[in-house]
Structure formats: structure tokens, C-alpha cells
Amino acid sequence: MDHQNTRRKKQKLSPESQFRSTLDQCSKTKDLTAAISLYESSPSPTLTLSNLNSFLYICSNSLSDPETRQSAIEFGFKLFHHHSNGDNFKPNEATLTALSRLAAARGDGDYAFELAKSVKKYGVAPKLRTFSPALICFCGGAAAAADKAYEVEEYVGSVGLHLEEPELAALLKVSIESGKENKVYEYLHKLRAALREINESTVAIIESWFSGKNAADVSLVSLDSDRIKEANTRNGGGWHGLGFLGNGEWALQRSKIASNGQCCACNEQLVCVDTDTEETEKFAQSVASLAMERELHSNFKEFQDWLEKHSEYETVVDGANIGLYQQNFAEGGFSVAQLDAVVKEIHSKSKKWPLVVMHKKRVRSILEDASKRELIEEWLDQGVLYGTPYGSNDDWYWLYAAVKLKCLLVTNDEMRDHIFELIGSNFFSRWKERHQVRYTFTKGGGLKLIMPPSYSLVIQESEKGSWHVPIAGEISDESSRTWLCVTRSGSREDEEVSGNLVSNGNNNTS
DSSP: OHHHHHHHHHHHOOHHHHHHHHHHHHHHHTOHHHHHHHHHTOSOOOOOHHHHHHHHHHHHTTTTSTTTHHHHHHHHHHHHHHHSOSTTOOOOHHHHHHHHHHHHHTTOHHHHHHHHHTTTTTTOOOOHHHHHHHHHHHHSGGGOOHHHHHHHHHHHHHTTOOOOHHHHHHHHHHHHHTTOHHHHHHHHHHHHHHOSSBOHHHHHHHHHHHTSHHHHHEEEESOOHHHHHHHHHHTTSSOOOSOOBSEEEEEEEEEOBOTTSBBTTTOOBOOOOOOOHHHHHHHHHHHHHHHHHHSOHHHHHHHHHHHHHOOOOSEEEEHHHHHTTTOOGGGTOOOHHHHHHHHHHHHHHHSSOOEEEEEHHHHHHHHTSHHHHHHHHHHHHHTOEEEEOTTOOHHHHHHHHHHHTTOEEEOOOOOOSHHHHHTOSHHHHHHHHHHEEEEEEOTTOOEEEEOOOSSOSSOEEOTTSOEEEEBOOOOSSGGGOOEEEEEEEEOOTTOOOOOEEEESSOOOOO
């Protein structure tokens, strides 16, 4: 009986199905030889787009093996040219990405770039992986061409994509090899802006720059220390962006950072990097726009106007988050005592009252309790408490206030709800790191405020000209993380100067 069932299954498998089944197996095992044999033994050479993509996938995955590399390139392009002549042929993103990889593998960065740009022609949504082969091709090997790599980067940005560490590292490397000091500086800062920690392979490229003659030769002299400080402050701390400071050779060390943010190698004080003024303002506007789309426009506008007249706050408190902390939700528990402890702790530390944001509905409910009424009325009189309108989402209000006023935000909210996904960005995670204050209450009712870290996990450039690079790796806590410490004996910490880029060798600023 089983034998008959097996025969029926075999009989039901059409030649096309058999071909697809075998191709799937080749794709699963990434067996290029078997895939070529399957194609050449097929009586019908016409391929569906899905089948063509499977073959191209196998080819692109065979490029890392020197024994199959050339065969993969030749077979892949043979298939593409043979099956792309029809009027109805329309490649998708997977097709163009695989072909771009094959073109880059044979050193043809120009063709890889043209293939990637053709996503527009075919109405395909662009992805970074489609453009990466051309960029990497222009950055390395015999086909290295820095200016063409920069052209790819510019195009990638124009279609709304953002480079990641492999692409930024490749651009940094080709800039170093091309002697373009200004571009090296630019890509160090792009790595700083894009990443929290840097992989060892990229760190090795950074080390190759600072240990080389070009890095020792280039120096930004005669720069007023007040200008450096002002730029550092404007950028949120941790970088000034004016150029390599100091003169002479650089000293490179691997170091640890103490809990207070001090480098154990050079004693430089790392900082908790804030977001820059322009970014913060744009973010506040984005939050306001989204809030007014989802809240009653007049209500949120009223809050914005109120905040303009009451901009003295240094701390915003998520009232509901604190009042409901470790309470019995089923019984509607809300601890005014916990909220009061936070308010008093903030006032004792800063001598300023915080702004507590909470629903009017909850405020009204608490006011009905005679034992708590006096405290709430006192908060209202002192401007400590703002009640958000009925039907509103108070998250928009406390978030906007904290961003707009550039102050601390006390909440344990992880800010992962759908409303935060709407504004999710690298900026938002950096903003939270710098501004969110967490809290905990012990069993005895003791309060502990957990302030933002004393320093940020990000590449830092000091006002003295030193650099500190956090290195990625498996660590138990931040105190065990290794950092690359880069200092210069001729730092310009106390000198007053005027502002020209001087290089003892050839200084290519392009």
C-alpha cells in the first residue's frame, strides 16, 4: 500500500515541479556545481523570475570560494543576459542585488552601481544591500576609486538610505589610503553618529590612520579655545567637529573607563553626550506634529502655549508611571506617596519643583480623597502639576515637555509602545540615554533615582584633541569594556590661535 502511495506522489510531480524541487535543494546547500548541471540538463531553458533569482542567489553565495568564484560570475551573467531580453522581464530587488554582487566581484563597480540605480527604472524599493557591492568595490582592491565611492554614498543618501558600519569603515579606509585627511575626519564622525560601539575590524582601520605619517602631519593650529568650547556645547558635548587638534604623533593605547567616566590611560573625562540643539528642536516639532494628529488639536496647542510661558522646569515627571509602580492594578491602586517622594527628592536636589504630568481624570479622582486633597491643591497652586485633557494620551504631553525644555524625564516607561515607534530613531535612543531618569522603591519605601550614565557609549572627541573609541565585545558590564584611547603630546588645550588647517606634508582637503 505504501509503495502505491509513493508511486502516486512521484507521478503527480510535473517536470516543472521536479525542476523547482531540485533547485530548492541546490539553493539550500548553496551547491553551484549541481545548479549549473541542473540548468544545462533542462530541456526547457526558460526561467521564471523566482527560478532565476534562486540561481543568482546560489551564484552570489559562491563568490567567497576561490574555486567557484569565476564560474559563479560567468554563469550568473549568462543566465541574466539569456533570460532578461523579453519585454515582460521585470527584475525585483533580489535580482538586482545578486547581479550587483556579481558585477562587483569581477571588479566592475560602475556596472554594479548602474544595476543598483536601476531599482528606480523598475519601480523597486531601494535597499542598502543593493548599493553596498558597488560602494565596497570602489573602496578596495585594484578598482579602488575614492571619488566614485563618495558618489555612491551621496546617491544612497538621496534615496533615503543610511550607511552602516561595513560601508562607513570601507569609506574611512579608502580615504586613508587616498590621503584625504578631511574625509578621514568626516567618516570618523559619521561612525560616531551612527554607532554606539565599534567592531575590532573597524578599530584596526582607525588605528592605521592615527599611527600613520599623514595623521602625524595634519594639525589644526591657531584655533581659539573658546570657539572649540562653544562648538562642543552646541553639539551636545563629546565632539566639536572642527578638525584634528594639536600637532605631532599620536599615542594609541587600549584602556578602560572608570565609573565616573575617566579614562584609565590618559585621565581624560568622558561626557554624557547630549543631542545637539538643531536635532532636538526638530525632534520636538516631530513629536508635536504627531501629537496634534492624534490628540484634539486645540488641547495640545493649549499645552504648547502654556509651556512657552512656563519654561523654567528642569525635570518632567510621568505621574501615572510613578503612582502605579508596584501597585495593585485590579483594585485601581495609585500611590500618591510614591509620587510625592519623587517630587520632594527632585526639589531637594535641584531646589526647583518638577513638572508632573497626569490625566485630569486621575487628578480629579485623587482630589476626592480628603487625605490627599491638600497636597494636590498645593501642587496645582505651585505649578507642579499639569492635568492633561479627558480622552488624551498623557505620553505625548510629558514627552514633548521633556524634549522641548531639554530637561530630565523621570519614568520607568521603556517607551516601546506604538506611539514611540512612530518617532523611533537613532536620535530617540540617544535622547533617552541622556535624559531619562529611572527610579526604584525598596520594600521599606525608600526611593532611589537612577540618573543618566556619567558618560556615553559613543566615539568621543575632546576639546583637547584626544579621541576615545568604544570597542564592541562580550562584556559583563561597562566597566570591563575596552576603549581605544588616542592622544597627542602637542594638544592645544591652553593655546590661543587663529584657525587654518596646516599640514607639513600634502594636505588634500577634498
